[in-house]
Amino acid sequence: MSEFFVLIAGGGTAGHLYPGLAVAEALVSLGKRRNEIHFFTSDREIDNKLLTAADFHFTPLDGNGLTRRSISSSIGAVILLIKSTIFACRYVRKSKPKVILALGGFAAVPGSVAGLLTGTPVVLHEQNSVPGTANKLISKWAKKSAVSYQSTELPRRMYTGNPVRKEITNLNLSDKSMHRSQLGIPEENKLIVITGGSLGSFKINKSILNALPDLKEIPNLTIYHIIGSRDWEEMGKVNIDVDIDYRAIEYEEEMPVVLNSADLIVSRAGGSITAEINLLGIPSILIPLPGAPGDHQTKNAESLAVDGRAVIIPDENCTGVRIAKEIKGIVLDEERLLNMGMPRHPKSGKNAAEKIATLLIEVAK
Incomplete structure (x- = not known):
């Protein structure tokens, strides 16, 4: 087995992996070879798909997060x-x-405990405003805690921001028309993108389907509904008897193109998607995942809602009627839609990746 520079440990969702991939690419830009970078991931399909496409070596680990569902599962x-x-x-x-x-x-x-036991320095990165259980534990021996929000409290913290993958940071607003054309979106239509994350969200998916009859009041509208593989069999093939340009997608391979084309996005509020929404300046309706550790998705969403760039719908209020009301309130008000779209800051996500890559090189010396 050959030695390498960095072991990047994490995964299970695209939101956990994208920051790691952004840092890995930054390391390559700073002179590290791809074969000097190795990932420890979960054994989920999303990890395999993303890392294979990015051409980085990885080792999947068996296991699941701890839950409170039952003693036997724990x-x-x-x-x-x-x-x-x-x-x-x-x-x-x-x-x-x-x-x-x-x-x-x-x-x-496992990778971080291995670092502790072998004397290998560990750096952690927290994507959310409130640290998860794993990072709270790892922070006890980590050399540095890179955080995405100024308010996040962890030992030996260093504010870096949230790394965003290069496919997002390289997007240009001038390419929006071209990307919409690639997707077949009529030039005059408003494009609303719906996503519940890489695994999908049953609650959001069901609410959007229920909202469609009310949304037909909006002229020139396209709904681009990324359902996710988990609910695809049940919801992806539903016959939509509404006069609206509705498109159901199981999994979107070209998410950067879709985001660059969007006029409004309805989404959960994980660390990675909120960082991408913030960077691209997309008006958003955010539905935080209930039960997330420390209610971190609500805190993530509030960072965009505080100055009017996002509307928050609590999960318990996520119904077809409520979503339709919020969408119409934004899309039918051109001035509000324009004001919610903030200027883009594409360098912020790229700089975050470079900061963490540089930190890794310094800690490794």
Whole structure:
């Protein structure tokens, strides 16, 4: 097994992986070879798909996050965590990375514990305003805690912002017309993008379908509904008997093109998607995931809503009637829609990736 520079540990959702990929690309730009960068990920399909496409080596770890659903599932999760940690320790001893970057989530824990036990320095990155359980634990021995929000409190914190993948930071507003044409969006239409994250959201999906009859009042409208694989069989093939340009998508491979084309987005409020919305200046309706650790998605959403760039709908109020009301209130008011769209700051996400990459190089010395 060859030695490499950094082990990037984290995954399970696109939101956990995208910041890691952005940092990995920044390291390549700073002179590191792709084969010097290795990922520890979850064994979910999304991890395999994203890392294979990005051409980085990775090792999937068996396991799940701890839940409160049942004692048996929690015991099973702990057993898998112990097994994965033993494997990670052996792997780190053999490969001898100079530094470990923890991204949060289940897959971050075995790699970070392996760093502690082998004396390999660990740097963590927290994408959300409120740290998750894994990063709270890892922060106890991490050399540095890179945070995306000024308000996030962790030991040895360093504000970096949230790294955004290059496919987003490289977007240009001048390409919006071209991207809309690629998607077949009529020039005169307003494009509303619906997404519940890489896995999808049943609550959002159901509410959007229920909202469609009310949305036909909006002229020249396209609904681009990214349902997700989890609900696709149930909701993706529903017959929509509404006179509206409605498009159901299982999984979007070209999300940067879709985001650059959007006039409004309806979404959960995970760290990565809110960073991308902020960077691109897309007006948004955000529906924070209930039960997220520390209610971090609500805090993420509030960072955009505080100056009018987003509207927040609590999950318990997420109904077809409420979503239709908020969409109409924005799309039918051209001045409000324009004011919600802030100027783009494409360098912010790129600079965050460069800051963390530079930090990793410094810590590794």
